[in-house]
Amino acid sequence: PFINRTYGESAFNTFTVGGKLRFTGPNNPVGFGIVAYYRFYADKATDVGGFNQLQRGSSPGGNRGDLGLVLFADARLRKWINVSANLGYNLNSSVKGDFGGTKFTILDRPDELLAAVGLDFPVNRYFQPILEFRALKYVGGRTPNAFEQDPIDGIAGARFFPARWLSIGAAYRYNFNQQDAGFIRDSVSSFSVNIAGRTGTSTTTFRGTIPGFNPSSDAHGFIFQGTIGRRNKRGSTPPENKPPDVTAVELSKNVVTLPCPPGFRPEEGQTGCGEQTVDIRTTAVDPENDVLTYNYTVSGGRIVGQGANVTWDLSGVRPGTYTVTVGVDDGCGVCGKTMTKTIEVKECACEKICECPSSITVSGGGVVRPGEELTFTANVVGGTQENITYEWTVSQGRIVSGQGTPVIRVSTEGLERTNVTARVTIGGLCPNCPNTAEETGSVGEKPGISPFDEFGPLSNDEVRGKLDNFFVALRNDPTAIGYIVIDGPKKDADKREALIRNHIRFRKFDEKRITIVRGDTTATTVYTRLYVIPAGRSVNEITR
Known part of the structure; x- marks a missing residue:
């Protein structure tokens, strides 16, 4: 955590002493137990040399070392596959230093909650592919970290056994939640600072990457491992298993x-x-x-x-x-x-057999806006239905799709504040069976045109930004016109109108497509509403 170089150094600095207690025997295919350990560091922040090593990345440098306890469980599912899982907790010590005869806590390190699950595949006596998924969660009281990350890693690799007591391993580690550019691309940050000798508060707000912070581009890496140790002797050859x-x-x-x-x-x-x-x-x-x-x-x-x-x-x-x-x-x-x-x-x-349906109904309809489509669905329940047909009629409007099927869509183009009744006649039923049903839907009034944007007193740059968005909306619909209403005292309204017209000319936008009018002149502050009027609509339909 103290590294301040553009490079890192490897060091024999972190030492771990512990023990493992397995509650089942070594020949049991299912095992579980605990691992307890103490981890300590050669370099500490209590002297200049030790703190210099910490700045080169030698270790976290906890003064009293760390205590850890891990619960583990494993099982041999098949001859060629094993599964293992760990859940552990590290109680980490703080980093302290002596500066000018006074001791300070430089860093209050968080505790660590560990979890991992893995699969290994002993395909033969020499080769063992391994897959592992692991997560680390920082918990407990600690020094705040502006960019704290709880890493989630996936590891894929293999071990080679030239001899039973010797192994060589290699793997690739992939970090799933690295702090790359996408991590803060769309976030908005704001910082406030009180400076001695000055009045007020200095506030900085920005979007995306924080100035001075370099996001991660490759948090992954490779792992190489070697082990050596004692193995128990192999058991006697089991008797031949006769098949059932x-x-x-x-x-x-x-x-x-x-x-x-x-x-x-x-x-x-x-x-x-x-x-x-x-x-x-x-x-x-x-x-x-x-x-x-x-x-x-x-x-x-x-x-x-x-x-x-x-x-x-x-x-x-x-x-x-x-x-x-x-x-x-x-x-x-x-x-x-x-x-x-x-x-x-x-x-x-x-x-x-021939049976009449227990019911024939039409559902749907509801209330829609002018120009939207009404949907009606015929529901035939029970009876003989393998050869039924559907024939639809509507009181007004036009069937645009679904004739001959259980579901139709009806256009309400040109209709307003009226009802549309859809009637279906079911063919192919048994003789003398009821075969019609109907449902009514309603067409309401056209909704008013709401402002595209509206704003009160703003800086000139903020007004220009909102106008740019307004121009983009008009360019996306070449048939639409722009309509701007300015409320407020005449002096403020004149300034706002001049700013708008200057920006229209600056952006070389077609002035004929935008109309600017004055609204409520009794308003105490300037207020502006921007409208996009689609083709076929009137400025009389705008709403405040």
Whole structure:
């Protein structure tokens, strides 16, 4: 935190002493425990030489060192994949210095909350890819940091084992929340300072990058690591694992009959139509009595459930012959004997039924502004619907889309303060069924034209900035005209109008497209409203 050079130096400065207590044995695939440690630093701010080293980046320099406690858990999910997770806390000491015989706390360092999760893949005895996601959160009382960042990192790398007791590692670290230019691009900052001997407060406001602050451009980096240590001897070779075998598969039925489509029902004498699930019961044997995972492969449908007793759901399949193959896994994969069973799926003998809908309604309508579209939706509930048609009529307006479908859109161009009724006639229903419904929507008044911008007393530069935005809006709509209303005393209004006309000429904007008028002359201060009048609209429609 004290580095003030344009370079950094590596130093043997930070030392850690601790211990690890694992609550499960080394051969247990699931492990958890704690790690406790003490971290101390060779260089401190208590002398000139030590503080100079801190300014070169040697260490944080906490006077009493730091205490840390980490909870860890790990599990071997497969022979080739392990997962690990850590949660820890570092109690950090402050940095103190002696200047002129007086001791000062130079930096009150925050405590650290650590969290990480990782995956490693021991693909063989020599090579181990590793992925890690880690986060650090600064907590507790501390010296304020204007640019404090809680780093979130992702690490991808691998370790190589030339021997069991020796490893060489390399990785790439990616920082997900670096303080780059985008970090403060759109932020607005304001600082106020009281200066001795002066009256008032000096305030500075700016947008984006803070003067004197260089944002990060590459907070990532590479990691290289070497380890050496003692390994326990390998255990004896485990006995050969014999694969488990499936000895029997029983199906609750061998024929499945599909349901009748909508609008049809089974003919008299037909049974079982629509019962599309089959119960499967499997018997398997493993010589070592290992825990077994049952694997089902089907040519259609899906398996619901797990274990020896499951359900085969054949919903949605077409008529035909389908198979299910059952295998069991004791950790080596499906290595033993499997068994396949076949089932027939056939259509049900159905007859057509005809029923009237329980209801026919039209929803939608509502209230819209002139020129906006009304939307109406026909809702047919129940009954026989496979061949229905939709025919729409409207009392006024024009159907712009959806004729022949359940949903139409109606143009209200030219309409104002009136109602529009949409009526639908449903075709293809059973004889004597009700087949019409209608709904009414309303068209309101045109809304007034609100100011594009409005402002009171401002500096000339601020007024020019608002006028520039006004010019951009007019250029974006070449058919629109500008209308400016100035309120206030004549003297102030004259100054404001002169400023506006000068800026129009300075920007070489077409003066014919902008009209400037005086508003309320009784106002005590100058006030200006800018309007963009679209083509076809009148200045009489403006609102204050």
